[in-house]
Amino acid sequence: MQSLSSSCSRSGLSVKSSLIEADGGALVDLVVPESKRGLKISEAEALPKVKLTKIDLEWVHVVSEGWASPLKGFMRENEYLQSLHFNCLRMGDGTLVNMSLPIVLAIDDEVKERIGGSGSVALVGPDGDLVAILSSIEIYKHNKEERIARTWGTTAPGLPYVEEVITPAGNWLIGGDLEVLKPIKYNDGLDHYRLSPQQLRKEFDRRQADAVFAFQLRNPVHNGHALLMNDTRRRLLEMGYKNPILLLHPLGGFTKADDVPLDVRMEQHSKVLEDGILDPETTIVAIFPSPMHYAGPTEVQWHAKARINAGANFYIVGRDPAGMGHPTEKRDLYDPDHGKKVLSMAPGLEKLNILPFRVAAYDTVAKKMAFFDPSRAKDFLFISGTKMRTYARTGENPPDGFMCPGGWDVLVKYYESLQAEDSTLKQTVPA
Amino acid sequence: MQSLSSSCSRSGLSVKSSLIEADGGALVDLVVPESKRGLKISEAEALPKVKLTKIDLEWVHVVSEGWASPLKGFMRENEYLQSLHFNCLRMGDGTLVNMSLPIVLAIDDEVKERIGGSGSVALVGPDGDLVAILSSIEIYKHNKEERIARTWGTTAPGLPYVEEVITPAGNWLIGGDLEVLKPIKYNDGLDHYRLSPQQLRKEFDRRQADAVFAFQLRNPVHNGHALLMNDTRRRLLEMGYKNPILLLHPLGGFTKADDVPLDVRMEQHSKVLEDGILDPETTIVAIFPSPMHYAGPTEVQWHAKARINAGANFYIVGRDPAGMGHPTEKRDLYDPDHGKKVLSMAPGLEKLNILPFRVAAYDTVAKKMAFFDPSRAKDFLFISGTKMRTYARTGENPPDGFMCPGGWDVLVKYYESLQAEDSTLKQTVPA
Numbered sequence: 134m135q136s137l138s139s140s141c142s143r144s145g146l147s148v149k150s151s152l153i154e155a156d157g158g159a160l161v162d163l164v165v166p167e168s169k170r171g172l173k174i175s176e177a178e179a180l181p182k183v184k185l186t187k188i189d190l191e192w193v194h195v196v197s198e199g200w201a202s203p204l205k206g207f208m209r210e211n212e213y214l215q216s217l218h219f220n221c222l223r224m225g226d227g228t229l230v231n232m233s234l235p236i237v238l239a240i241d242d243e244v245k246e247r248i249g250g251s252g253s254v255a256l257v258g259p260d261g262d263l264v265a266i267l268s269s270i271e272i273y274k275h276n277k278e279e280r281i282a283r284t285w286g287t288t289a290p291g292l293p294y295v296e297e298v299i300t301p302a303g304n305w306l307i308g309g310d311l312e313v314l315k316p317i318k319y320n321d322g323l324d325h326y327r328l329s330p331q332q333l334r335k336e337f338d339r340r341q342a343d344a345v346f347a348f349q350l351r352n353p354v355h356n357g358h359a360l361l362m363n364d365t366r367r368r369l370l371e372m373g374y375k376n377p378i379l380l381l382h383p384l385g386g387f388t389k390a391d392d393v394p395l396d397v398r399m400e401q402h403s404k405v406l407e408d409g410i411l412d413p414e415t416t417i418v419a420i421f422p423s424p425m426h427y428a429g430p431t432e433v434q435w436h437a438k439a440r441i442n443a444g445a446n447f448y449i450v451g452r453d454p455a456g457m458g459h460p461t462e463k464r465d466l467y468d469p470d471h472g473k474k475v476l477s478m479a480p481g482l483e484k485l486n487i488l489p490f491r492v493a494a495y496d497t498v499a500k501k502m503a504f505f506d507p508s509r510a511k512d513f514l515f516i517s518g519t520k521m522r523t524y525a526r527t528g529e530n531p532p533d534g535f536m537c538p539g540g541w542d543v544l545v546k547y548y549e550s551l552q553a554e555d556s557t558l559k560q561t562v563p564a
Numbered sequence: 565m566q567s568l569s570s571s572c573s574r575s576g577l578s579v580k581s582s583l584i585e586a587d588g589g590a591l592v593d594l595v596v597p598e599s600k601r602g603l604k605i606s607e608a609e610a611l612p613k614v615k616l617t618k619i620d621l622e623w624v625h626v627v628s629e630g631w632a633s634p635l636k637g638f639m640r641e642n643e644y645l646q647s648l649h650f651n652c653l654r655m656g657d658g659t660l661v662n663m664s665l666p667i668v669l670a671i672d673d674e675v676k677e678r679i680g681g682s683g684s685v686a687l688v689g690p691d692g693d694l695v696a697i698l699s700s701i702e703i704y705k706h707n708k709e710e711r712i713a714r715t716w717g718t719t720a721p722g723l724p725y726v727e728e729v730i731t732p733a734g735n736w737l738i739g740g741d742l743e744v745l746k747p748i749k750y751n752d753g754l755d756h757y758r759l760s761p762q763q764l765r766k767e768f769d770r771r772q773a774d775a776v777f778a779f780q781l782r783n784p785v786h787n788g789h790a791l792l793m794n795d796t797r798r799r800l801l802e803m804g805y806k807n808p809i810l811l812l813h814p815l816g817g818f819t820k821a822d823d824v825p826l827d828v829r830m831e832q833h834s835k836v837l838e839d840g841i842l843d844p845e846t847t848i849v850a851i852f853p854s855p856m857h858y859a860g861p862t863e864v865q866w867h868a869k870a871r872i873n874a875g876a877n878f879y880i881v882g883r884d885p886a887g888m889g890h891p892t893e894k895r896d897l898y899d900p901d902h903g904k905k906v907l908s909m910a911p912g913l914e915k916l917n918i919l920p921f922r923v924a925a926y927d928t929v930a931k932k933m934a935f936f937d938p939s940r941a942k943d944f945l946f947i948s949g950t951k952m953r954t955y956a957r958t959g960e961n962p963p964d965g966f967m968c969p970g971g972w973d974v975l976v977k978y979y980e981s982l983q984a985e986d987s988t989l990k991q992t993v994p995a
Contacts, residue, residue: 218862219909282714483658
């Protein structure tokens with residue numbers, strides 16, 4: 134092992150353990166077994182109802198499958214306060230588990246009154262179907278301003294999750310233990326990508342992975358990303374791992390309006406594997422069902438923690454993870470290095486092996502994406518997400534070797550369809 | 565010990581240890597020994613200078629005496645980020661110590677440029693005297709918005725510490741190891757009250773205290789406070805302690821303009837002891853040199869942690885500790901119960917015994933301050949700080965038994981002096 138650890142230090146990695154167990158051991162699984170479903174449905178029918186939004190339902194999905202394990206439901210006030218102030222929860226045995234985002238369910242005055250003294254409620258999906266039971270409930274105040282300030286480090290208007298979820302929400306939070314009546318499905322043709330942490334762990338076992346490295350993304354994969362993932366695999370092999378498996382794990386919940394939608398991204402990711410840019414033999418593509426907060430250093434902890442629960446032991450983190458532009462000022466909302474730094478110091482994530490990104494850019498001499506070489510900086514072209522979207526929207530081709538042609542076509546078609554919609558809209562709406 | 569622990573449970577206290585050691589063992593003491601002073605002064609004279617504000621100097625005082633132990637100076641970025649995101653710092657051995665407020669020193673562009681590549685700077689007091697050396701410095705960005713949002717849970721204008729300290733401060737923070745050239749003194753006739761954590765520990769030893777219970781305050785002591793402190797002593801005796809000592813520990817640094825000034829409060833506290841409301845034999849009155857943030861649940865952790873460093877093992881916490889009204893809305897800035905809850909769950913404060921307040925109010929039947937009895941709520945009068953100040957300002961006497969007459973006189977005279985100043989001002993300033 135000596136040679137392994139020296140090779141590890143050479144490549145800038147510090148290996149802390151083999152596969153990490155989920156926080157607190159066994160994963161939480163909150164789906165009611167089929168044998169008890171009928172009984173539980175009757176129980177739910179008799180309870181006061183709480184209607185879920187689309188994004189509430191995404192959280193029910195996340196919690197029910199154990200991504201937030203050991204969390205067993207929506208946070209009660211003690212959990213909420215610990216999450217908000219400490220980004221971690223203290224367990225009964227005194228250990229801390231990371232929990233950086235408040236996972237909460239909001240209700241308004243009218244629903245609170247309707248619940249009255251009931252100890253449980255039934256959760257009803259946006260389509261009116263009974264979804265879950267929340268029991269041993271606790272209702273407490275939803276101080277939106279404080280929640281926003283402590284989660285995002287700003288209260289400036291224009292934060293996508295705040296505008297979509299928090300501002301329209303009620304002034305109360307309801308916590309309790311969750312039991313989901315049946316597995317959450319979306320019936321959008323992508324459910325087979327939605328592997329639970331338990332299913333992912335089984336798949337890693339089946340493939341006999343001795344290292345799992347996770348890549349969180351909400352954007353199309355270009356060859357710079359691929360270079361980085363392939364290089365990580367190379368480094369893990371160099372460190373002595375025999376079968377490192379990549380978990381390519383696009384986020385599937387709420388994203389902001391100008392991000393590329395999930396179905397388009399999944400099609401693009403497929404092309405990247407078809408074109409051999411990533412190796413299908415050593416890659417698992419699955420959807421991470423969480424909604425996106427765009428909360429930078431606070432959210433990157435959640436992204437990493439959830440992947441540990443799914444069996445990953447290496448996490449790739451880049452510049453400004455989960456970040457975005459400041460909604461009202463001309464600057465990044467977060468210092469681009471804070472995500473990596475905060476993640477590396479976060480309580481409850483001590484065992485995670487963090488793989489910092491090396492910056493990739495388009496090498497105009499080699500005509501491909503390559504690790505940036507500061508000694509010949511002028512040869513490199515940085516193509517931002519905005520720039521990439523502009524290329525695709527205007528039909529202009531990016532430089533050769535930026536993205537595999539199959540993947541690029543998917544994006545171009547998506548933007549063409551947007552423009553078609555747009556012009557249809559313009560023709561039907563009077564000026 | 566069995567009977568002790570059952571008595572403890574009966575009185576609602578959970579006793580976790582005898583006198584608690586400061587975080588990380590020995591207290592830091594950052595005052596240069598006299599033998600090296602000359603040498604260090606010469607060293608400081610040759611360094612780039614950073615001018616301190618009055619409040620910066622209060623922090624130098626706080627850090628130099630070990631109140632923030634194991635912190636050895638102003639925070640570098642790693643400490644700042646941990647404080648901001650986790651309210652605690654990870655030590656080399658993996659343990660967490662509580663550190664809820666960023667203890668930082670701001671500089672502006674011009675000073676940063678002047679420091680250039682120097683590894684150390686000299687800190688210069690508001691009066692121009694050399695105060696300290698900061699070495700192995702690190703300069704990093706001061707994102708004021710993020711600091712404010714994560715510390716206060718709001719960015720609303722009107723937060724006293726923000727307006728006084730942060731808004732006018734520079735856009736950089738400078739961290740490093742602190743060496744203070746000589747003990748910080750204020751020469752205001754109150755320095756003998758400014759006992760360091762080391763001096764307090766010696767005093768507790770000298771008095772053979774087997775329990776020290778700390779009471780943080782920034783207001784005059786009324787008989788409700790006294791009732792509570794005396795009752796705590798009674799409960800500690802009941803629990804089996806033989807010599808519980810009260811640390812009456814008014815905050816001596818920056819406070820907001822409408823709080824009663826330190827000298828007036830110290831005189832008032834003296835009267836309370838002279839009048840026998842608190843027992844001088846079992847009470848130590850000393851000044852806690854920290855500035856006040858009014859940051860509620862975040863700040864109460866700092867208030868408790870600093871007192872642990874000074875040797876306290878019981879901390880009395882009441883309604884809305886370190887709280888204030890929301891600066892722009894008609895409500896408390898913090899949920900009045902959050903301070904107590906957050907304190908009880910804070911990482912690094914596991915060993916602290918928290919003594920929750922019982923609410924005291926003026927009993928109009930017994931004509932004294934008493935614990936509120938909800939079964940005869942109408943007999944009780946709640947006298948807020950604002951109400952108390954209104955009484956004192958208008959010369960109206962509060963109900964008999966609200967405060968000892970000697971203490972009340974001090975307040976009345978203070979408010980008379982304010983009015984006298986006010987009317988002098990009105991006579992000299994043309995209308």
